[in-house]
Amino acid sequence: MSTRPIADLVVPKAGQNVWLVTLSAAAMAFLAVFALALSMSAARLADSWAQALSETATVRIAAQPDEIEAQTAQVLEVLRTTPGIAAATVMAQSDQAALLEPWLGPDLPLDMLPLPRLIEVTEFGGGPDRQGLRLRLAAEAPGAVYDDHTRWRRPLVQAASRLQSFALLSLVLIGGVMTAIVTLAASVALSANRQVIRVLRLVGARDRFIARAFVRRISRRALAGAGVGTALGMAALLALPDPASAVPVLAGIGFHGLSWLWPLSIPALTFVLAWSSSMATAFHILRGVT
Amino acid sequence: MISLDAVSHDYGGGALFRDVTVQVEPGSFYFLTGPSGAGKSTFMKICYGELKPSSGSVTLLKRDLAAMSRDDLAGVRERIGVVHQDCSFLDHLTLAQNVALPLTATGRPISGSDLDDLMGWVGLTDRADAKPPTLSGGERQRAALARAIVAGPSVLLADEPTGNLDWEMSQRLLMLIIELNRMGTAVVIATHDLTLIRFAKAQVQARVMRIAGRKLQLAGAEL
Numbered sequence: 085m086s087t088r089p090i091a092d093l094v095v096p097k098a099g100q101n102v103w104l105v106t107l108s109a110a111a112m113a114f115l116a117v118f119a120l121a122l123s124m125s126a127a128r129l130a131d132s133w134a135q136a137l138s139e140t141a142t143v144r145i146a147a148q149p150d151e152i153e154a155q156t157a158q159v160l161e162v163l164r165t166t167p168g169i170a171a172a173t174v175m176a177q178s179d180q181a182a183l184l185e186p187w188l189g190p191d192l193p194l195d196m197l198p199l200p201r202l203i204e205v206t207e208f209g210g211g212p213d214r215q216g217l218r219l220r221l222a223a224e225a226p227g228a229v230y231d232d233h234t235r236w237r238r239p240l241v242q243a244a245s246r247l248q249s250f251a252l253l254s255l256v257l258i259g260g261v262m263t264a265i266v267t268l269a270a271s272v273a274l275s276a277n278r279q280v281i282r283v284l285r286l287v288g289a290r291d292r293f294i295a296r297a298f299v300r301r302i303s304r305r306a307l308a309g310a311g312v313g314t315a316l317g318m319a320a321l322l323a324l325p326d327p328a329s330a331v332p333v334l335a336g337i338g339f340h341g342l343s344w345l346w347p348l349s350i351p352a353l354t355f356v357l358a359w360s361s362s363m364a365t366a367f368h369i370l371r372g373v374t
Numbered sequence: 375m376i377s378l379d380a381v382s383h384d385y386g387g388g389a390l391f392r393d394v395t396v397q398v399e400p401g402s403f404y405f406l407t408g409p410s411g412a413g414k415s416t417f418m419k420i421c422y423g424e425l426k427p428s429s430g431s432v433t434l435l436k437r438d439l440a441a442m443s444r445d446d447l448a449g450v451r452e453r454i455g456v457v458h459q460d461c462s463f464l465d466h467l468t469l470a471q472n473v474a475l476p477l478t479a480t481g482r483p484i485s486g487s488d489l490d491d492l493m494g495w496v497g498l499t500d501r502a503d504a505k506p507p508t509l510s511g512g513e514r515q516r517a518a519l520a521r522a523i524v525a526g527p528s529v530l531l532a533d534e535p536t537g538n539l540d541w542e543m544s545q546r547l548l549m550l551i552i553e554l555n556r557m558g559t560a561v562v563i564a565t566h567d568l569t570l571i572r573f574a575k576a577q578v579q580a581r582v583m584r585i586a587g588r589k590l591q592l593a594g595a596e597l
């Protein structure tokens with residue numbers, strides 16, 4: 085007869101909170117999978133928006149037909165001497181026509197329209213000093229407007245990182261609720277078993293032994309529940325519609341490649357959380373039971 | 375082993391006993407008698423630290439009870455075997471598991487054959503897998519004694535260990551306790567059964583303490 089198995093049994097199994105911990109751990113882990121996915125996707129989204137949009141800009145030149153060539157030359161000269169700009173190319177008329185085709189049709193006499201001239205700019209590093217560049221352009225080529233998409237990029241990136249903060253906050257709240265439930269369950273279990281504690285004390289059991297007997301059971305239930313909840317959460321994510329065909333904003337939600345390993349930390353974290361909070365509760369209560 | 379110095383106890387309704395000074399030496403054998411309600415169980419509880427006396431000092435295995443932490447007390451109890459008067463068990467464990475509990479709870483190894491021998495000695499071999507709630511009063515007392523001695527304690531404190539037993543079984547258990555005492559265990563048995571005391575005195579050098587009139591007296595040979 086070895087010591088371990090009985091040490092596991094010294095706390096009676098029955099109790100109203102048998103399923104409380106398992107079920108809540110499952111529910112919380114399920115939610116945590118989504119919060120984690122949301123937080124990672126939001127981070128990725130914010131990154132990719134910031135990146136893709138910050139590397140390109142457009143200069144639009146609207147001027148009288150007789151001035152447009154001169155201004156274009158001046159703008160190109162200004163851009164060439166501005167730090168932070170990798171390349172600037174005047175968009176060919178055919179490309180401009182391709183851009184307009186969906187709206188105006190294919191057989192467009194572009195020459196007849198007072199179209200602005202477009203210069204595609206590729207930035208590098210942090211891009212140019214935009215304020216300074218705008219001032220120089222205003223002086224040299226009054227018809228030129230430097231448009232680096234910042235106006236509409238910023239709120240998007242902001243929204244995405246706000247979304248990420250919410251997701252992280254949700255993870256913290258989920259952890260908090262889990263801690264509260266485990267603490268409650270541990271204190272109910274110990275209070276309902278005062279007689280067991282008395283007998284164990286009588287035969288020389290130390291607080292550590294008694295606490296462990298309770299804590300081990302509660303943490304195991306939390307681990308099992310969190311395992312099931314995490315698996316269900318991951319399955320639910322896998323079952324989401326194919327990202328490519330979905331709305332672009334939703335397309336990112338989920339894990340990709342190695343990031344699928346992240347949700348696996350949820351059961352482990354739940355176990356650690358359950359162990360430490362129920363251990364603290366058990367010691368606190370045992371201090372009061374003689 | 376256990377020493378009480380000027381100990382008084384009072385549950386709130388007047389002193390139960392006053393100014394008790396006594397020392398239980400290693401290897402000694404004591405009986406504690408007195409009328410029902412005199413405070414025998416109270417005295418025993420003080421001796422294993424379940425109760426702190428209203429005044430006076432208690433030393434258990436050379437350590438001051440008042441200054442002990444809960445873990446210190448647990449360490450002391452590892453070496454004190456106790457038969458509670460109310461014999462409480464863990465009702466969800468089998469009798470054998472309950473008897474082995476002092477070892478399990480302190481991480482000491484359990485020898486299956488020693489456990490079997492012990493269960494045989496107290497006549498509970500057949501009941502080893504029974505749950506405590508299904509036992510008779512006498513069976514509970516025998517199991518409680520087995521649990522108290524399973525870890526080979528330095529001191530055995532038994533509160534009315536034969537109260538529910540027939541004479542034959544009482545004798546048998548007493549012989550087991552006497553055997554233990556011969557091997558060095560100090561013994562204190564609270565009982566009001568004078569026949570039991572006389573029987574023991576024929577086998578072993580036993581002293582008798584008596585609680586009466588709020589005093590603890592060491593009785594002479596008048597029994």
Ligand SMILES: Nc1ncnc2c1ncn2[C@@H]1O[C@H](COP(=O)(O)OP(=O)(O)O)[C@@H](O)[C@H]1O
Nearest residue numbers: 385386390408409410411412413414415416417
């Ligand atoms: N926990 C307690 N609280 C208050 N009174 C108690 C308590 N335990 C015992 N008593 C009282 O103390 C007296 C002595 O009890 P006890 O020590 O059990 O005596 P004995 O074992 O000699 O019969 C009794 O009158 C009993 O009612």
Ligand SMILES: [Mg+2]
Nearest residue numbers: 414415459533
């Ligand atoms: Mg009594």
